[in-house]
Amino acid sequence: MPVSVPRAAARRAAAVGLPLAGAALAHVGPAATWLPAVRGRLTPGLAGVGHPRHVALTFDDGPDPVSTPRFLDALDGLGVRATFFVLGDAVVRHPEVVRETVRQGHEVAVHGWSHDRPWLPAPARDVRALRRAVEAVRDVTGVTPRWYRPPYGILTSGRWAAARAAGLRPVLWTAWGRDWTATATPASVRATVEADLRGGGTVLLHDTDRTAAPGCWRASLGALPGLVAGRRAAGLTVGPLAEHGTAAAVPATAPPLPDGPAAVPDPQAPGRGRRP
Numbered sequence: 001m002p003v004s005v006p007r008a009a010a011r012r013a014a015a016v017g018l019p020l021a022g023a024a025l026a027h028v029g030p031a032a033t034w035l036p037a038v039r040g041r042l043t044p045g046l047a048g049v050g051h052p053r054h055v056a057l058t059f060d061d062g063p064d065p066v067s068t069p070r071f072l073d074a075l076d077g078l079g080v081r082a083t084f085f086v087l088g089d090a091v092v093r094h095p096e097v098v099r100e101t102v103r104q105g106h107e108v109a110v111h112g113w114s115h116d117r118p119w120l121p122a123p124a125r126d127v128r129a130l131r132r133a134v135e136a137v138r139d140v141t142g143v144t145p146r147w148y149r150p151p152y153g154i155l156t157s158g159r160w161a162a163a164r165a166a167g168l169r170p171v172l173w174t175a176w177g178r179d180w181t182a183t184a185t186p187a188s189v190r191a192t193v194e195a196d197l198r199g200g201g202t203v204l205l206h207d208t209d210r211t212a213a214p215g216c217w218r219a220s221l222g223a224l225p226g227l228v229a230g231r232r233a234a235g236l237t238v239g240p241l242a243e244h245g246t247a248a249a250v251p252a253t254a255p256p257l258p259d260g261p262a263a264v265p266d267p268q269a270p271g272r273g274r275r276p
């Protein structure tokens, strides 16, 4: 799918004399072509494939003082724990939400410091951002996060290296609910997830509308009971990545992809609405 470059990034690149299109495409180019060639090269651990009788439930983009507590209540009612990929800049604004998330037994992981796209390589900045996010989670919760999922799923080689430097393991997902659109409903989210979900899969949803259509988190919230019941009826356990059995499958080095990006499974690249 097409990768468009925002005007601000173009101005920045022009200011430092970079041939933007070339630099950006060499860096994130495979984002446009990840399906299915790139995705097929992901290791099971990176793709979020774990134990075949387990399904990992993950939420991106929080914490959100309005919506995240609703998810915590719903998960509590369902008796399910999940993994929340949080943004560092929101962790420091809403520490009480993150603390409550951990207090209720959920796992907190790192989605980044802010929800930005890696248009141009910035390895030093990537390391600083992830270390800062790790420290924010640790300061607020006392727990050191294990996992990293980059915004938009764009895992460049620089962000891979930054994750390793920050002590994080990159993990993506196998099924999502397209819950970022204004037209998403509980039924559409459930059906979209179930179209790709198998035992051992990792589900990506969002516990906030921070970077999505206002209020769209309600669709995911409404989908949860059915999604959990459906998995349980199939004899599967739903839980956090910590219980997914992927740790040993995640390699210590980037997968062998050419030209920079380690893996770029951003399904919905810019222009398709929203993203993880």
Ligand SMILES: [Zn+2]
Pocket (backbone or CB within 6 Å): 060, 061, 111, 115, 150, 151, 152, 275, 276
């Ligand atoms: Zn995201």
